[in-house]
Amino acid sequence: MAILIEEEKRKINWFALVIVVLIIAAIIGATYYLFFSPTPLIEKVVPSSVQSLQVLSNIKLQPELIINNPKFQVLKTYINPIETGAVGKNNPFLR
Secondary structure: OOOOOOOOOOOOOOOHHHHHHHHHHHHHHHHHHHHHOOOOOHHHHHHHHHHOOOHHHOOOHHHHHHHHHHHHHHOOOOOOOOOOOHOOOOOOOOO
């Protein structure tokens, strides 16, 4: 007479398998979008209102024209200019 002992069948944990597959898919997707996907052109990303600011950024400021303007010369100074030595606190780390 033989004694038969059957091995218990392994049950698959479907929840853990789905979680592992989702994590691997997220890593693959993130890798693709970070390193391999084509980069969008700036014209498609930046709204048109910001693109109009490019015109302003190309303006060259000429302070001589402003300072030598007679209307600027008429302005009066109502405060004393700041002395360069009195601005801010002393550095406590210097000896």
